[in-house]
Amino acid sequence: MTTVIKAFLRKDLLVETSYRLSFVLGSLSTLTGMAVFYFIDRLFGRTFNPYLGGYGAGYFEYVFAASAFFGYIGTGAGSYSARLRDEQVQGTLDATLSSPVSTPVFLLSLTAWNFLFATFELAVYVVAGVFVFGLDLSRADLPALAAVFLLSAVSFASLGILSSCFVLLFKRGNPAAWLLNNFEGLLGGVYFPVAVLPSWLQWFSGALPITYAVRALQHALYRGAGVGELMPELLTLLAFALVLAPLSAAAFSAALRKARKDGSLGQY
Amino acid sequence: MPIEAADIRKEYRAPAPPHAPWRRGRPVRALDGVSLRLGAGEITGLAGPNGAGKSTLLRVLGGRLVPDSGRIFLNGRGTGDAELRKAAVCAEAGARSFYPRLSVIENLCFFGALYGLPRSGTRARAETLRDRLGMRKADLELRFDSLSEGSAQKAALIRALMLPSALLLLDEPARHLDLGSAAALAGLIKEKALGEGASVLYASHDPAGLAAICGRVLALKEGRISAEVPAGGEPGAIAGIAGACAGTL
Numbered sequence: 001m002t003t004v005i006k007a008f009l010r011k012d013l014l015v016e017t018s019y020r021l022s023f024v025l026g027s028l029s030t031l032t033g034m035a036v037f038y039f040i041d042r043l044f045g046r047t048f049n050p051y052l053g054g055y056g057a058g059y060f061e062y063v064f065a066a067s068a069f070f071g072y073i074g075t076g077a078g079s080y081s082a083r084l085r086d087e088q089v090q091g092t093l094d095a096t097l098s099s100p101v102s103t104p105v106f107l108l109s110l111t112a113w114n115f116l117f118a119t120f121e122l123a124v125y126v127v128a129g130v131f132v133f134g135l136d137l138s139r140a141d142l143p144a145l146a147a148v149f150l151l152s153a154v155s156f157a158s159l160g161i162l163s164s165c166f167v168l169l170f171k172r173g174n175p176a177a178w179l180l181n182n183f184e185g186l187l188g189g190v191y192f193p194v195a196v197l198p199s200w201l202q203w204f205s206g207a208l209p210i211t212y213a214v215r216a217l218q219h220a221l222y223r224g225a226g227v228g229e230l231m232p233e234l235l236t237l238l239a240f241a242l243v244l245a246p247l248s249a250a251a252f253s254a255a256l257r258k259a260r261k262d263g264s265l266g267q268y
Numbered sequence: 269m270p271i272e273a274a275d276i277r278k279e280y281r282a283p284a285p286p287h288a289p290w291r292r293g294r295p296v297r298a299l300d301g302v303s304l305r306l307g308a309g310e311i312t313g314l315a316g317p318n319g320a321g322k323s324t325l326l327r328v329l330g331g332r333l334v335p336d337s338g339r340i341f342l343n344g345r346g347t348g349d350a351e352l353r354k355a356a357v358c359a360e361a362g363a364r365s366f367y368p369r370l371s372v373i374e375n376l377c378f379f380g381a382l383y384g385l386p387r388s389g390t391r392a393r394a395e396t397l398r399d400r401l402g403m404r405k406a407d408l409e410l411r412f413d414s415l416s417e418g419s420a421q422k423a424a425l426i427r428a429l430m431l432p433s434a435l436l437l438l439d440e441p442a443r444h445l446d447l448g449s450a451a452a453l454a455g456l457i458k459e460k461a462l463g464e465g466a467s468v469l470y471a472s473h474d475p476a477g478l479a480a481i482c483g484r485v486l487a488l489k490e491g492r493i494s495a496e497v498p499a500g501g502e503p504g505a506i507a508g509i510a511g512a513c514a515g516t517l
Contacts, residue, residue: 007381011370018369018411091364098332099382100354260349261334263280263327266364 004101005109012113031128037063038133051193056222061135065221066190066214068125072118072149073213076157077180079114080107080164088171094266103253107161115153139224144234147227148220151237152213158244159209165255171268189214209240269308269343269355269434271329271467276302276338278324278491298324299335300491306435306467311457313478313485313499314471317515321491322471326437329469330356342434356435359428368413372423375412376430383431393430400456401425402449418444429456436460436468442477454481475509487512 016022041060052062087093087110097106129135163176185191187201188210194202205211216233219225227234259265277300282293298321306312314322327333329340331352340347342355366375373394380390398408403422407415415423421444428436438457442450458481461468472478478485479499485508487495495517497508511517 003381003384007378011367011374011378014374015367015369090367092367094332095360095365095379096382098330098353098358099379100384101382257334260332263324263333265332 001105001108004105005112008109009112009116016113016117031124031132034064034067034125034128034133037067051195055193055218056139057218060133061222062193062218063191064125064129064133064135065217068122068129069149069152069214069217070185070188070190070210071125072122073152073156073210074184075111075114075118076153076155077160077163077184078177079111080157080160081167081174081177083110083114084164084167085171088167088268091266091268097256097265103256104249107249107252111157111160137221139222141220141224141226144220144225144227144230145217147234148213148216148230148237151234151241152209154241155209155213155237155244158241158248161248161252162244165251168252168255168259169264184208184210187211209237209244212236212240269465269467270306271355271435272305272341272344273329274303274339274341276325276328276335276340278321278328278333278335280324297491299328302338302488302491302493304486304493306469308434308467309461309465311461311468311470311482313482313509314469314488315473315475315478315485315497315509315512316488317513320488320515322488323439324491325488326358326439326469326471329435330358330437332358352435355433356437357428357431357433358437358439359424359441360439366412366420366423369411371409371411372415372419373408375423376408376427379427380430385431390430394426397426397429397456398422400452402446402452418446418449421445422449425453425456429460433466436466438468438470438472440472441470442472442474450477457481473513475506475513478509478513479505485509485512487515487517489515489517 038060041058041063044059052059055062057065084093087096101109126137130137159176159180163174163180166174166176183204187194187197187205188208189205190210194205194211194215197205212233216225216230216237219230278298280296280298282296284291284293302321302325304312314325316322324333328335329352331349334349340352342351367378370378373391376394377387377390380387385393394408398405401422403419403426407419407422412420412423421441425441428438428441436457441457442453445453454477457468457470460466470478470482482499485497485499486493487497495512497505497512497517499505499509508517
C-alpha cells in the first residue's frame with residue numbers, strides 16, 4: 001500500500017511542479033485573502049463581538065482559523081472529484097484502475113498529494129497568522145485540535161468520495177460538489193458564527209459536519225477547550241464519520257462497477 | 269496461465285444523439301456468445317473488420333469491462349473482473365493512457381509501482397526493452413507529450429511488456445512502428461509467451477504480422493468467433509487471415 005501511495009505522491013508532485021507559476025500564485029492568494037479579513041476586522045471588528053464572545057476571539061481570529069481549517073478539510077471534500085476528473089480527461093483513469101490496485105488503496109492514494117500540500121498550506125497559515133498578523137495561539141489544546149482535524153478529515157473525505165461518484169458516472173455536472181461548495185461555507189460558520197443566521201437556516205447548519213467542526217476548532221484553539229468539554233461536537237463528528245465513510249466507500253465501488261459495466265471508464 | 273471464456277455477451281447502449289440528448293441510445297451488440305481458450309505460452313491472433321468486437325473482447329478479458337453474461341476461467345477456476353485485472357496487462361494505444369507532463373521513465377515507474385515493481389527494477393527492464401524496440405535513449409527522459417506517435421506507441425509497449433502478467437492483451441501493437449521495431453516487437457512477444465508462459469491475444473488488421481507471430485488466428489465477425497485459421501507458417505495462412513481481417517470468413 002505504501003508503495004502505491006508513494007508512487008502517487010511522487011507523480012503528483014512532479015506534475016504540480018511542472019506548473020511552476022500556479023504553485024506560487026496559489027500560496028500568495030491564500031495570504032492576500034487573509035489580509036482582506038484582517039482589514040475588515042480592523043474596520044468592523046468590535047461590531048461582531050457579541051456573536052463572537054463565547055469563542056474568545058475577534059472577527060479576524062475567528063475567520064482566520066475557520067478559513068485555514070476549511071481549506072484543509074475542504075481538500076477532502078473537493079479534491080476527490082477534481083483529481084478523478086483530471087485523470088478522466090487525461091485518459092489515465094482507465095489505465096490506473098485496470099491495475100491490481102484495490103479501490104480503498106486507490107482512494108487513499110488519489111488525494112494523498114492534496115492532503116500533503118494542504119498540510120503545508122496550513123503550516124503557512126499558522127506561521128503567517130502568528131508572525132505576520134500577530135495571532136495568539138498559546139491557549140490551543142492540541143489533543144482536542146487533533147481529534148477535530150482527524151474526525152473532520154474523515155467526514156469530508158467521505159463527502160468528497162460521494163461527490164466523485166457523480167464524476168465517475170456523469171463526467172460533468174456534480175450536484176454534490178455544488179452543494180458542498182455553495183452551502184458548507186455559508187451555513188457552516190466558516191466566515192461568521194452560525195448564530196448570525198436566521199433560526200430556520202441554523203436548522204440546516206445543524207445537519208452539516210462543518211458546523212460542529214468549526215465550533216469545536218474555535219473553542220479548542222482560542223479558549224483551550226479540551227476533549228472532555230468538546231465531547232458533544234466530537235461525538236457528532238464521529239457519528240458523521242462512522243456513517244459517511246462506509247457509505248462513501250460502498251457508493252464509489254457501486255459507481256465504479258456501473259462504469260465498468262457501461263464501458264464508460266475511459267470516457268470523459 | 270490458460271484462460272477460457274464461455275459464451276461472453278456484451279451489449280452497449282450507444283450515446284444519445286447530440287440533437288436529442290434526452291433519448292436513450294440504440295443498443296449495440298458487441299459480443300454475441302464468444303467462447304475461446306488461450307493456452308499458457310500460446311500466441312493467438314484476433315482478426316476481424318472494424319466494429320467486429322475485438323477491442324471489447326480484449327477489455328472483457330482484461331477485466332476492464334464487465335460482460336452482461338458468460339464466464340471466464342483462469343487456470344480452470346471461475347474468475348471475476350478483479351482477478352482478471354491482476355492477471356492481465358493490456359497494451360493500449362499510446363498517448364491517452366499516460367501522464368502527459370511526466371517523462372516516459374517516470375510514467376513507467378509509476379505504473380510499475382501499481383504492479384509492485386521497484387523503481388530500480390522498472391528502470392532496468394525499461395532500458396532493456398527500449399534498446400530492443402529501437403527507441404532512442406534520450407526519449408525515456410522526455411516529457412510524454414513531446415513524443416512522436418511511434419515513440420508513444422513504444423512507451424506503451426514497454427509498459428505492457430515490463431509488467432508481470434499471465435495474460436497479455438495486445439490491440440494493434442505494431443501501429444506506428446517501423447519495420448525493424450515491429451520485428452523486434454514480434455521477438456519480445458514470443459519471449460513473453462515462451463519464456464514466461466504468458467497467454468497472448470494479439471488483435472490486428474495486418475495478416476502478415478498475424479501470420480508471422482501467432483500459432484492460430486480467431487476470426488471475429490459481428491461479435492462472434494466465426495472461424496479459426498491456422499497460422500505459424502502454414503501454407504496459405506496469410507490468405508486465410510486476410511479473409512478473417514476482412515470479415516469474409
